[in-house]
Amino acid sequence: MTGLMDDVAQRLTLAGTAVLAVAWLAWPSPDRPETASVPENMPTVWETWDAEPVELPGVIDGAAWTPISVLEHPDPDAQALLGADEAGNLLYVEQPAEGEAAVEVVAEPGGVPGVVAAAATEDRLAWLQSVPDAQGRVVSELWTAERGADGRPGEAALLTADTGDVITAGSAYDLQFAAEGLHWLSTARGDSLVTEHRSIAVAGGAVEIVGHRGAWQAAAWPWLASAGSDSLGGAQLVRTDTGAGVKVFSGSDELTLCSATWCRLIVTGDDGSRVDLARPDGSGRVTVAEGFASAVSPDVGLIDRFEPLAESKAATGDGTTVTLFDLEAQADYLVASSAGEAGADARCLWWSTGTGELLVWHVLDLTDLA
Secondary structure, eight states, X not given: OHHHHHHHHHHHHHHHHHHHHHHHHOSSOOOOOSSOOOOTTOOBHHHHHOOOOEEEESEETTEEOEEEEEEOOSSTTSEEEEXXXXXXXXXXXXXXXXXXXXXXXXXXXXXXXXXEEEEEOSSEEEEEEEEEOTTSOEEEEEEEEEBOTTSOBOOOEEEESOOOEEEOOSOTTSEEEXXXXXXXXXXXXSSSOEEEEXXXXXXXXXOEEEEEESOEEEOSTTEEEEOGXXXXXXXXXXXXXXXXXXXXXXXXXXXXXXXXXXEEEEEEETTEEEEEEEOTTSTTOEEEEEESOEESSSSSSBTTTEEEEEEEOSSTXXXXXXXXXXXXXXXXXXXXXXXXXXXXXXXXXXXEESOGGGOEEEEEEGGGTO
């Protein structure tokens, strides 16, 4: 019976993680109008900052891919990303300063969901991969690979299989390098809800585990933010290194989702949602969206300044309007009026245009605007 309950708990953990990821982006989702309107005379990112996105083909060597994160590259004129394909494989995608984009398979987990989180430094990659075993039970592992002088990944090596029931929500901090180690979250098996902060030295060794009661979401080291139902009518932040906490106060009807430096407060009505951002202490509150726009990223206030937003049209085949709210200027800027998918990591925003062989990913480094 215990084994059966553990299996059920693990499946519920994965299902709950998927729900959590959606909740970060829209809570709840009212019926959308047929068209997503762009306010007249909205300034664009491109004319305001004289910026240009990097463009990469969405199909390379006949295979489609989706970005996970943008990497530092030794050549400032080249572009490198981690991506994933439909099989859950981890890909290293490189766009040289001159020539065509190339893709290299870094990891082939052998099943879906496959790679569920990834992190990188200038000299190392790491990723969590999850696949079902022969009994249908999801098993996760943490892998790593060194990066060469050219930025490309070397041979993959298993760092640990002691990962627990991994929690991911599409955040840039689901797996992160910090304090000479790698850090991620998992759900403890038991009668009460406990989130485990797990860490291991980059060189390997024993996994350290610290439990936190309730549901928590990873934020930039060393912070965790409360998640799920614990975030309605307020939130909490806690430091994983010292245990010190911060209470975030909000209205009883406000879903409160926090990063280390900003909180997203969402109130939903029949005519859509109002999305405000504020500091954890309540200061600096500003409305960033009203109606049917939602956040592109589960992480709030990228690079401590920008909130990417997307508004999709209800009609099938219509595109998504992507905008960027600048918390410093307290103004919204148009990024793309008819995009496909959109995503972000800790410092970059990306979106797609076109379909099939004409699919293109556009990547904007937000640090170029700050």
